[in-house]
Amino acid sequence: MSFKLLKTSKKSRARTGILTTAHGAIRTPFFMPIATKGAVKGLEAHEVADLGAEIILSNTYHLYLQPGLSVLKKYGGVRNFMKATLPILTDSGGFQIFSLSKLRLVDEHGVTFRSHIDGSKHRLTPKKAIAIQAALGSDIMMVLDYFPGYPATEKQTAEAVRLTTAWAKQCFEYKKVLSKKYTAVRKQMLFGIVQGSTFRELRKRSASELTALPFNGYAIGGLAVGEPAAEMYKVLDHTVPLLPTDKPRYLMGVGYPEQIVEAVKRGIDMFDCVIPTREGRHGRLFVWKRKDKNPLALALSHPRKLPLGKGEGEGVRTFYDTLNIRNSEFRSDTRPVDPSCDCQLCKNYSRAFLYQMFKTEDWLGPRLATIHNLRFYLVLMERVRSGIR
Known part of the structure; x- marks a missing residue:
């Protein structure tokens, strides 16, 4: 398991590399489709791989609660359970506990919380977070961290940083213990998580x-949780150089x-987000607007043209647009969603057909839209990688 830096841009902090895991090598920078509960909603694992994904993300919190470790252990981990061949990253579950569980108690050694599903009481410690992820058999594990929410005061954030460091140390030490006992755990990677909000x-x-x-x-x-995008970029500007x-x-x-x-321009290598799949399920699709320029090259040559974030009214989307297929204007539109896209939807169906699927609430609509949006994101990463010079 290793990371090899291949190229760093002469114009920015953008870089390309190869992250080698126990179940395959991944080209960076990359995007991870989210299979929160064991599947990318509506898709089989092999379909996600066929779209060009090189790694997927699953969530410890959700898998621990449902179907539970007793079930997953029968399969030898989440990989066999979901029939995945790609590398898998598992989040520790900390973010979900602090965002989904309304009843929780944080202390020096972990967090006690109630399930958002049935209200049952659970205890998650740094050691348990590692033990669960070891049982899941992911290629990349994340430490248990403390997300203080947004907005949070400086005092609250300082306490979150303190606990995140303390828990990270416990996670690191316990993984060393398990690695001595189990070869499979030795092959798993472990990432630390930097907190600190916008301070x-x-x-x-x-x-x-x-x-x-x-x-x-x-x-x-602790970013992309409600802060202005400009603030997120500022945090990246002064945090990435410290790594x-x-x-x-x-x-x-x-x-x-x-x-x-x-x-990417600021030096980030890995991403995950529910946006492409969530937006697809609601009939909102991403389409290429500019094919003559690489998105990264465009950002470097015209930095102010990229928007600061959805709904902020700043900047113009220069390389992509979005369309809501539920709008009646697409009822008789015979064109593909995006003529330049090679996904199953765009090669075989029209906008009118997709409109009909959403109008009649046929699950094929959200499924095809999800396929399209994921392909858009994965092609985006291909174009970004090729634009790093």
């Missing part, structure tokens, strides 16, 4: 404390296409 000094402290431990990679968490150049950098939960491009 520069707290981000600096978190990065310093976490990089003191030799994790396999480092994530930046080791020889380790992969993961921006968790991001994002819209323009946000991914801006983050």
Whole structure:
């Protein structure tokens, strides 16, 4: 398991590399489709791979609650359960506990929470987070971190940074213990997570404390949670340079296409987000608007043309557009959703057909739209990688 840096841009911090895991090598920068509960909604694992994905993400919190470890252990982990061949990254579940569970109690050693499904009481500690992910058999594990929410005061964020560091140390040490016992755990990577919200000094402290431990990679968490996109970019500008150049950098939960491009420009290697699949299920599709320029090259040559974020009214989308297939204007539109796209939807069906599927609430509509949006995101990453010079 290793990360090899191949090329760094002469115009920005963008870079390409190869992240080698126990179940395959992945070209960076890359996007991870989200199979939260064991599947990308509506798709089989092999279909996600056929779209060009090289890694997928599943979530510890959701899999732990349902179907539960007793079921997953019968399959030898989540890989066999979902029939996946690609590498898998599992989030520790910390974000979901703090965002989904209304009843929770945080202390020095972990968090006690109630399931958002049935209200049952559970306890998650750093050691347990590692033990669960070891049982899941993911290629990349994440430490248990403390997300303080947004907005959060500086005092609240400082406490989150303190606990995140303490828990990260416990995760690191317990993985070492398990690695001595189990070869499979030895092959799993473990990433630390930098917290600190939008407070520069707290981000600096978190990065310093976490990089003191030799994790396999480092994530930046607690962003894309409601803060203005401009603030997110500022955090990246002063946090990314604090992370080791020889380790992969993961921006968790991001994002819209323009946000991914801006983050790559700032040196981020890994992304995940529900946007392409969630938007697809609601009939909102991404289409290429500019085919003559690479999105990254466009961002570098005309930085102000990329929007700061959805709904902020700043900038213009220069390389893509969106359409809502539910709109009646598409009822008799015989064109493909995107003539330049090679996905199953665009090669075989018209906008009118997709409109009909959504209008009649046939599940084929959300499924085809999901396929299209994922293909858009994966092609976006291909174009971004090719544009790093």
